[in-house]
Amino acid sequence: RKEVEQDPGPFNVPEGATVAFNCTYSNSASQSFFWYRQDCRKEPKLLMSVYSSGNEDGRFTAQLNRASQYISLLIRDSKLSDSATYLCVVNSGNTGKLIFGQGTTLQVKP
Amino acid sequence: GAVVSQHPSRVICKSGTSVKIECRSLDFQATTMFWYRQFPKQSLMLMATSNEGSKATYEQGVEKDKFLINHASLTLSTLTVTSAHPEDSSFYICSARDLRRGNPYNEQFFGPGTRLTVL
Numbered sequence: 001r002k003e004v005e006q007d008p009g010p011f012n013v014p015e016g017a018t019v020a021f022n023c024t025y026s027n028s029a030s031q032s033f034f035w036y037r038q039d040c041r042k043e044p045k046l047l048m049s050v051y052s053s054g055n056e057d058g059r060f061t062a063q064l065n066r067a068s069q070y071i072s073l074l075i076r077d078s079k080l081s082d083s084a085t086y087l088c089v090v091n092s093g094n095t096g097k098l099i100f101g102q103g104t105t106l107q108v109k110p
Numbered sequence: 111g112a113v114v115s116q117h118p119s120r121v122i123c124k125s126g127t128s129v130k131i132e133c134r135s136l137d138f139q140a141t142t143m144f145w146y147r148q149f150p151k152q153s154l155m156l157m158a159t160s161n162e163g164s165k166a167t168y169e170q171g172v173e174k175d176k177f178l179i180n181h182a183s184l185t186l187s188t189l190t191v192t193s194a195h196p197e198d199s200s201f202y203i204c205s206a207r208d209l210r211r212g213n214p215y216n217e218q219f220f221g222p223g224t225r226l227t228v229l
Binding site: 035041098101102103 | 117121141142146152153154155156159201203205207217218220222223225
């Protein structure tokens with residue numbers, strides 16, 4: 001079983017749609033959680049950290065369920081520029097290492 | 111702030127040659143840098159953790175004699191792919207931790223990556 005699992009998609013949605021991505025992780029000792037965005041042939045860029053209480057940044061909302069070891073990302077009012085691969089990332093306990101999910105590809109169509 | 115650079119951005123080499131990739135933290139000190147590899151349509155896989163002034167810690171399955179890592183200063187880590195072969199062709203990305211910020215969320219900043227093609 002992978003340490004971080006995501007549905008690879010692709011998710012094809014029209015502009016303005018709301019789309020949700022899910023992620024599960026296996027290490028219950030994980031302490032920090034993130035969503036990164038990666039554009040084709042580029043490095044990953046931090047989209048947002050995920051806090052236990054859930055957090056929102058503009059059109060993006062992230063939630064964490066520690067009991068279920070589940071993380072989600074909701075994107076509202078999708079823009080064409082949101083097209084990218086979204087990586088669920090979990091820190092590996094106390095080692096400081098980040099474990100990346102396979103990524104979920106989003107394609108926003110006009 | 112928190113900019114990480116990599117050089118070169120792209121390299122094409124013949125099989126059997128060695129390739130050195132540099133990772134620099136430009137505006138902060140990074141006691142720890144991480145090296146990742148990403149094959150097409152796959153996620154980033156951690157290869158090794160590079161600590162300034164000490165030996166790198168390699169992930170299981172990564173050959174330390176093939177992927178030489180040196181972290182001689184707080185702003186520079188190098189990865190040398192020795193005797194490169196076509197199967198080593200990949201996107202190599204480094205990241206660095208900005209410990210100065212006391213970041214409780216373990217944020218890492220990524221370099222732009224180096225695309226290696228071995229012919």
